[in-house]
Amino acid sequence: MISIYTVSYKNLLRKKTRSLLTVIGIGLSAWVLASLLGFNQGYESALNKDIDNMGFQVLLTAKGCPYEAATLMLKGGTGLRYMKESIVDQVLSNEEVEKITPMLMHAVFDPNKGESGGITAYLGVDPATFPAMKSFLEFKQGKWFSDPEAMEAVLGYEAAELEQREVGDTLLIPEKNAEIRVVGILKRTGTQDDGTIFLPIRTVQRLFEKTGDLTGIGIKVDKNANIAQFEEKLYQLPDVQVVSLAQVKQTILNLVSTAKVMVASIAIVAILIATVGVINTVLMSVFERFQEIGILKSMGAMPLDIFKLIWIETLVLCVLGGGIGIVLALGLSQTTGILIRRLLPYAPTGSLITLNSEIVITTLLTVVLIGLVSGIYPAWRAARVRPLEAIRSEVA
Amino acid sequence: MEINPELIVAQGLTKTYTRGSETVHAIRDISLDIPSGSYTAFIGPSGSGKTTLINILGCLDNPSSGSLLIEGRKILGGDRPLGEREMTRIRRERYGYIFQKFYLIPTLTVEENILLPCTFYRKAESEDRLNELLTFLGLEKRREHLPGQLSGGEMQRVAIARALINRPQILLADEPTGNLDSARSEEIGRLLKELNRQQAITLILVTHNLELARTADRIIELRDGRIR
Amino acid sequence: MMIRHAWMPFLFLLLLGVKSVFAAVGCDLNDPDRDVARLFPGSTGYRTSYASIDKKGGEPLLREVEKRLGEPFQGLFETIDVPYTIYEVLNGTQVIGYIHGVNQKGQYGGIQVFLCLDPNGVIRNFYFQKLTSKAAKELRSPEFGKQFIGLSLTDFQDYDVVSGKAAAGSSVSGIQNPVPEAETDFRASMRATKKNLILMDVFVFHPH
Numbered sequence: 001m002i003s004i005y006t007v008s009y010k011n012l013l014r015k016k017t018r019s020l021l022t023v024i025g026i027g028l029s030a031w032v033l034a035s036l037l038g039f040n041q042g043y044e045s046a047l048n049k050d051i052d053n054m055g056f057q058v059l060l061t062a063k064g065c066p067y068e069a070a071t072l073m074l075k076g077g078t079g080l081r082y083m084k085e086s087i088v089d090q091v092l093s094n095e096e097v098e099k100i101t102p103m104l105m106h107a108v109f110d111p112n113k114g115e116s117g118g119i120t121a122y123l124g125v126d127p128a129t130f131p132a133m134k135s136f137l138e139f140k141q142g143k144w145f146s147d148p149e150a151m152e153a154v155l156g157y158e159a160a161e162l163e164q165r166e167v168g169d170t171l172l173i174p175e176k177n178a179e180i181r182v183v184g185i186l187k188r189t190g191t192q193d194d195g196t197i198f199l200p201i202r203t204v205q206r207l208f209e210k211t212g213d214l215t216g217i218g219i220k221v222d223k224n225a226n227i228a229q230f231e232e233k234l235y236q237l238p239d240v241q242v243v244s245l246a247q248v249k250q251t252i253l254n255l256v257s258t259a260k261v262m263v264a265s266i267a268i269v270a271i272l273i274a275t276v277g278v279i280n281t282v283l284m285s286v287f288e289r290f291q292e293i294g295i296l297k298s299m300g301a302m303p304l305d306i307f308k309l310i311w312i313e314t315l316v317l318c319v320l321g322g323g324i325g326i327v328l329a330l331g332l333s334q335t336t337g338i339l340i341r342r343l344l345p346y347a348p349t350g351s352l353i354t355l356n357s358e359i360v361i362t363t364l365l366t367v368v369l370i371g372l373v374s375g376i377y378p379a380w381r382a383a384r385v386r387p388l389e390a391i392r393s394e395v396a
Numbered sequence: 397m398e399i400n401p402e403l404i405v406a407q408g409l410t411k412t413y414t415r416g417s418e419t420v421h422a423i424r425d426i427s428l429d430i431p432s433g434s435y436t437a438f439i440g441p442s443g444s445g446k447t448t449l450i451n452i453l454g455c456l457d458n459p460s461s462g463s464l465l466i467e468g469r470k471i472l473g474g475d476r477p478l479g480e481r482e483m484t485r486i487r488r489e490r491y492g493y494i495f496q497k498f499y500l501i502p503t504l505t506v507e508e509n510i511l512l513p514c515t516f517y518r519k520a521e522s523e524d525r526l527n528e529l530l531t532f533l534g535l536e537k538r539r540e541h542l543p544g545q546l547s548g549g550e551m552q553r554v555a556i557a558r559a560l561i562n563r564p565q566i567l568l569a570d571e572p573t574g575n576l577d578s579a580r581s582e583e584i585g586r587l588l589k590e591l592n593r594q595q596a597i598t599l600i601l602v603t604h605n606l607e608l609a610r611t612a613d614r615i616i617e618l619r620d621g622r623i624r
Numbered sequence: 625m626m627i628r629h630a631w632m633p634f635l636f637l638l639l640l641g642v643k644s645v646f647a648a649v650g651c652d653l654n655d656p657d658r659d660v661a662r663l664f665p666g667s668t669g670y671r672t673s674y675a676s677i678d679k680k681g682g683e684p685l686l687r688e689v690e691k692r693l694g695e696p697f698q699g700l701f702e703t704i705d706v707p708y709t710i711y712e713v714l715n716g717t718q719v720i721g722y723i724h725g726v727n728q729k730g731q732y733g734g735i736q737v738f739l740c741l742d743p744n745g746v747i748r749n750f751y752f753q754k755l756t757s758k759a760a761k762e763l764r765s766p767e768f769g770k771q772f773i774g775l776s777l778t779d780f781q782d783y784d785v786v787s788g789k790a791a792a793g794s795s796v797s798g799i800q801n802p803v804p805e806a807e808t809d810f811r812a813s814m815r816a817t818k819k820n821l822i823l824m825d826v827f828v829f830h831p832h
Contacts, residue, residue: 010503112760164729172732300488
């Protein structure tokens with residue numbers, strides 16, 4: 001038996017190239033749309049993951065322009081600002097604090113790195129609190145140091161690879177000629193931890209004569225606490241700077257929203273073009289089949305039957321295009337991610353484009369909706385064809 | 397309970413339309429009866445109004461004045477012209493149409509083309525009817541073929557099968573042999589005659605082909621919108 | 625408020641993005657444009673290509689390299705899939721040599737030995753891009769590097785990386801360790817040089 005769907009579908013096969021091009025047009029715009037939706041979701045969740053992987057939501061640093069810190073890290077030399085260890089207790093007295101971990105960063109100049117020397121940074125962490133806060137870190141070899149005074153180190157994977165170190169090996173701190181035993185090598189995390197050399201905080205303080213000093217304090221805020229209010233309290237502390245990752249995240253999201261608006265405009269334009277393409281294709285095929293439609297009506301087709309016939313044609317085009325678009329989006333999400341990464345001022349480490357079933361369904365629904373809307377006019381034109389128009393054309 | 401044995405009764409049918417500033421009378425005041433099971437051929441030169449008349453008889457068009465009765469019920473004319481939907485309903489229940497150009501859908505197979513009207517209006521036994529028609533019209537072996545693979549005569553036979561799939565009372569044929577050579581025309585003529593005789597289908601024919609017209613029971617000649 | 629937060633993304637970049645500073649693992653030149661020009665006087669440009677034992681010949685090639693080296697690959701980082709960067713040095717369109725570096729485990733940290741080779745595989749220049757050693761100053765001195773110039777794989781073939789011995793009277797046996805206490809790092813440098821030459825031989829000069 002034959003159904004109206006067969007008739008619609010087979011009509012599209014009449015002009016294969018035209019139908020194919022239309023489907024490709026819809027497919028491309030569906031691809032852009034799915035990627036955009038995936039990006040909206042992926043970027044934020046990648047950013048969240050990066051922030052979660054820091055283990056804390058608020059970072060306290062010594063007052064001073066962080067530009068200097070960046071310069072220090074990249075170019076070498078000293079100039080890090082310090083705060084007093086006593087702040088730890090002050091911060092801890094706030095009820096909003098769930099966990100806290102003090103850190104001391106120290107950078108040394110290594111003349112034997114590269115042609116003109118390079119910088120090696122060590123992060124002093126507290127073995128009692130840091131591993132607990134960063135419980136997601138996994139070890140490839142060994143484990144954390146337990147003695148806060150030990151001459152021991154844990155290396156991020158890339159730091160270990162650069163230094164060719166394994167557990168049991170010795171690591172030399174160039175400036176001080178100090179030998180440190182490697183006790184753990186972390187698995188890759190895709191974050192800055194990969195390149196970090198962790199030492200017990202007391203060891204760093206003693207080695208570099210910074211007893212009682214810290215460069216940062218990581219604070220994990222209680223889930224139920226009001227972070228904004230807590231941050232205001234922290235601003236009251238002398239000589240510290242509050243880096244709220246929630247605010248940082250917001251700032252980054254604001255920066256990225258410009259990019260999002262651009263991509264969204266592209267998506268809208270692509271969708272508009274595809275819509276016009278669909279209307280054009282279907283309308284042309286209606287005009288070409290004027291007589292045929294008249295004959296269908298003389299056979300007993302109601303205006304609604306013809307409307308449905310043409311509408312289904314539009315829908316088939318859009319569903320096929322939507323399917324292709326989603327396959328493209330899924331297949332190329334890595335490539336699209338790399339492309340977007342190049343365009344953005346800052347991109348988090350995870351995958352930038354997350355495509356889940358929700359996005360796939362949203363894209364398909366959008367494309368189908370576009371199909372339904374753009375099919376209305378051609379279908380209405382076709383439904384209005386009078387049987388006589390077809391037959392009259394024979395009289396002449 | 398038939399009071400009127402005539403299937404179709406036309407009374408004072410007139411159709412006018414305007415062409416530029418002048419009013420053209422396509423047909424004027426035509427009255428005629430078409431009995432059930434009859435075979436009527438309309439002939440006449442181009443512009444004589446035969447197509448306009450057959451369109452009104454076929455419920456494809458409203459007359460400007462006059463009325464059309466089918467089985468004694470007034471269908472067209474009178475106080476209000478019939479709407480598109482009502483005309484369609486009458487058409488699909490009672491009429492089948494064949495045309496000079498066969499209007500088969502090129503992407504559908506013979507079978508699908510024949511069954512096409514059933515997608516809009518379907519009588520229960522269309523599958524049996526399909527087999528019956530394929531046999532009657534000698535198209536059994538062409539079932540799965542596309543129109544492009546058929547000869548002209550075969551295409552018109554497919555169009556006839558399509559017109560008959562819903563068992564119409566009335567078959568309207570507008571120049572059915574206009575695109576065929578004489579051998580094929582004769583063959584179609586024989587088929588139409590046979591349909592009229594064997595299946596008691598009321599046949600209304602418009603043609604230039606006098607040979608074909610002669611197979612009808614009655615020939616009505618039109619000239620300048622009137623019956624001569 | 626705006627002013628207070630304007631710098632935050634930059635700090636955040638620092639916190640999250642420090643990775644890029646350390647990312648150049650494998651064995652690339654830190655600054656290829658400058659390094660190639662400095663290490664290879666007379667060059668006008670270079671082409672970069674990548675090779676790994678895994679891709680060039682898999683397990684059989686690994687066994688061959690190990691056999692020629694005289695010792696199996698060791699540890700977490702000396703594996704079949706390490707990517708090597710080969711810089712093909714150009715003068716105009718003519719290839720005038722190659723630069724290639726390998727990572728080597730030293731006593732106190734990683735050692736990166738880069739060799740500049742002429743088109744016949746003869747060492748034209750020797751460069752520690754990175755060296756963590758108590759004798760780093762002496763080993764990185766030009767005098768130490770000069771001892772390698774003019775040698776090729778043929779000279780290193782008989783050098784035993786396990787015992788650190790070269791045939792008496794051979795040109796390799798003439799390479800002096802400037803600091804006897806740094807014997808481990810000296811041997812590591814010799815092993816890295818031999819490994820570097822073998823890899824260049826199987827990747828570039830005599831690929832299978």
